[in-house]
Amino acid sequence: xxxxxxxxxxxxxxxxxxxxxxxxxxxxxxxxxxxxxxxxxxxxxxxxxxxxxxxxxxxxxxxxxxxxxxxxxxxxxxxx
Amino acid sequence: xxxxxxxxxxxxxxxxxxxxxxxxxxxxxxxxxxxxxxxxxxxxxxxxxxxxxxxxxxxxxxxxxxxxxxxxxxxxxxxxxxxxxxxxxxxxxxxxxxxxxxxxxxxxxxxxxxxxxxxxxxxxxxxxxxxxxxxxxxxxxxxxxxxxxxxxxxxxxxxxxxxxxxxxxxxxxxxxxxxxxxxxxxxxxxxxxxxxxxxxxxxxxxxxxxxxxxxxxxxxxxxxxxxxxxxxxxxxxxxxxxxxxxxxxxxxxxxxxxxxxxxxxxxxxxxxxxxxxxxxxxxxxxxxxxxxxxxxxxxxxxxxxxxxxxxxxxxxxxxxxxxxxxxxxxxxxxxxxxxxxxxxxxxxxxxxxxxxxxxxxxxxxxxxxxxxxxxxxxxxx
Numbered sequence: 001x002x003x004x005x006x007x008x009x010x011x012x013x014x015x016x017x018x019x020x021x022x023x024x025x026x027x028x029x030x031x032x033x034x035x036x037x038x039x040x041x042x043x044x045x046x047x048x049x050x051x052x053x054x055x056x057x058x059x060x061x062x063x064x065x066x067x068x069x070x071x072x073x074x075x076x077x078x079x080x
Numbered sequence: 081x082x083x084x085x086x087x088x089x090x091x092x093x094x095x096x097x098x099x100x101x102x103x104x105x106x107x108x109x110x111x112x113x114x115x116x117x118x119x120x121x122x123x124x125x126x127x128x129x130x131x132x133x134x135x136x137x138x139x140x141x142x143x144x145x146x147x148x149x150x151x152x153x154x155x156x157x158x159x160x161x162x163x164x165x166x167x168x169x170x171x172x173x174x175x176x177x178x179x180x181x182x183x184x185x186x187x188x189x190x191x192x193x194x195x196x197x198x199x200x201x202x203x204x205x206x207x208x209x210x211x212x213x214x215x216x217x218x219x220x221x222x223x224x225x226x227x228x229x230x231x232x233x234x235x236x237x238x239x240x241x242x243x244x245x246x247x248x249x250x251x252x253x254x255x256x257x258x259x260x261x262x263x264x265x266x267x268x269x270x271x272x273x274x275x276x277x278x279x280x281x282x283x284x285x286x287x288x289x290x291x292x293x294x295x296x297x298x299x300x301x302x303x304x305x306x307x308x309x310x311x312x313x314x315x316x317x318x319x320x321x322x323x324x325x326x327x328x329x330x331x332x333x334x335x336x337x338x339x340x341x342x343x344x345x346x347x348x349x350x351x352x353x354x355x356x357x358x359x360x361x362x363x364x365x366x367x368x369x370x371x372x373x374x375x376x377x378x379x380x381x382x383x384x385x386x387x388x389x390x391x392x393x394x395x396x397x398x399x400x401x402x403x404x405x406x407x408x409x410x411x412x413x414x415x416x417x418x419x420x421x422x423x424x425x426x427x428x429x430x431x432x433x434x435x436x437x438x439x440x441x442x443x444x445x446x447x448x449x450x451x452x453x454x455x456x457x458x459x460x461x
Contacts, residue, residue, distance in 0.1 A: 010268050051261075074239075074308075078271055079233045080120055
């Protein structure tokens with residue numbers, strides 16, 4: 001199934017754009033997607049402790065994804 | 081708190097709003113708001129809060145106005161360059177609204193002064209420009225029971241939320257540590273001076289902070305408490321995420337472990353980044369070493385565009401590229417790392433330590449100090 005990765009802040013630099021589509025197996029959980037992303041983009045390691053959100057909710061790593069879900073990476077931003 | 085005839089006229093366009101009324105105006109007049117940082121976010125906050133008739137506004141900023149500020153900090157004039165931000169802001173804002181009184185703090189907010197300053201206010205606006213201050217402000221507001229209006233900007237993007245707001249059930253809404261329990265490594269956090277920032281975006285996020293602050297103070301509508309707004313102005317997308325209170329939050333969770341302010345620089349610097357553990361070299365010490373036989377390897381970790389404008393004949397590897405270009409750094413020489421002010425070099429040294437380098441020194445005060453004390457012609461902004 002297809003899911004969408006949405007990146008903000010510095011994560012956008014790392015995945016080289018505001019979003020990317022990913023093909024994953026059915027019923028994959030967020031923790032697995034996190035691992036796939038880390039191996040494809042080792043620079044995300046610095047953000048490994050971030051909570052990920054799915055659609056409009058922050059979720060834990062055992063959250064199970066469904067088709068077309070959006071996994072959102074939101075690093076803290078310091079500028080003011 | 082009654083309103084004069086002139087105040088009724090001045091605030092007429094909001095007094096006639098449904099739900100606002102004279103009562104809303106009186107609440108604003110009785111309110112005290114502290115604005116942390118008179119920069120990209122602080123300036124629009126200050127302008128709209130002053131216009132709206134907040135009774136007392138505190139402005140804390142230790143910095144001076146620079147030419148690079150004026151692209152987004154449009155309260156200031158070109159002739160103000162070099163003057164204190166907090167002082168000039170209070171003067172201009174006093175002309176906008178003489179009904180508001182201003183308290184000016186020309187100092188840095190620290191763990192030492194934060195509690196005694198913040199406790200004098202009802203609500204705090206975070207317009208700071210670094211992570212340690214953001215955690216400091218958050219914790220102080222949690223300890224003191226203040227609402228905190230959070231805003232942060234990066235390049236074309238902004239974040240906005242309302243933290244620690246008193247809920248109808250008597251509890252407090254989520255705070256910064258519910259959103260970001262642990263700071264990422266410093267090299268993953270970019271400031272406006274490194275990453276750039278869109279001018280009008282600062283105005284948009286700052287004005288939205290002021291809007292939320294006024295709603296909290298006048299008890300209007302629904303605020304962003306428990307929600308985080310993400311705004312990407314480049315692709316024009318907005319997203320609102322729900323934020324929940326985390327039971328494990330060390331300042332506000334079920335079993336809190338932090339009861340007073342901590343060392344936030346160390347907290348955000350990571351295991352190798354504690355400034356106290358890093359050795360420093362002053363600009364005059366470095367100047368004396370430069371022509372010596374065993375002169376150190378000079379590593380400038382500013383961005384290329386900054387380096388090209390002006391440099392001290394160093395090798396340039398921007399902090400953002402350092403990890404991938406480690407092989408360009410000699411392992412057998414002592415290394416003096418420098419940047420604009422000494423902050424990025426601190427992060428770079430933490431990273432180099434992790435890679436096994438140990439003869440590292442940070443140039444104290446960075447190239448700004450070099451410009452002040454050694455070479456006035458250096459172009460550093």
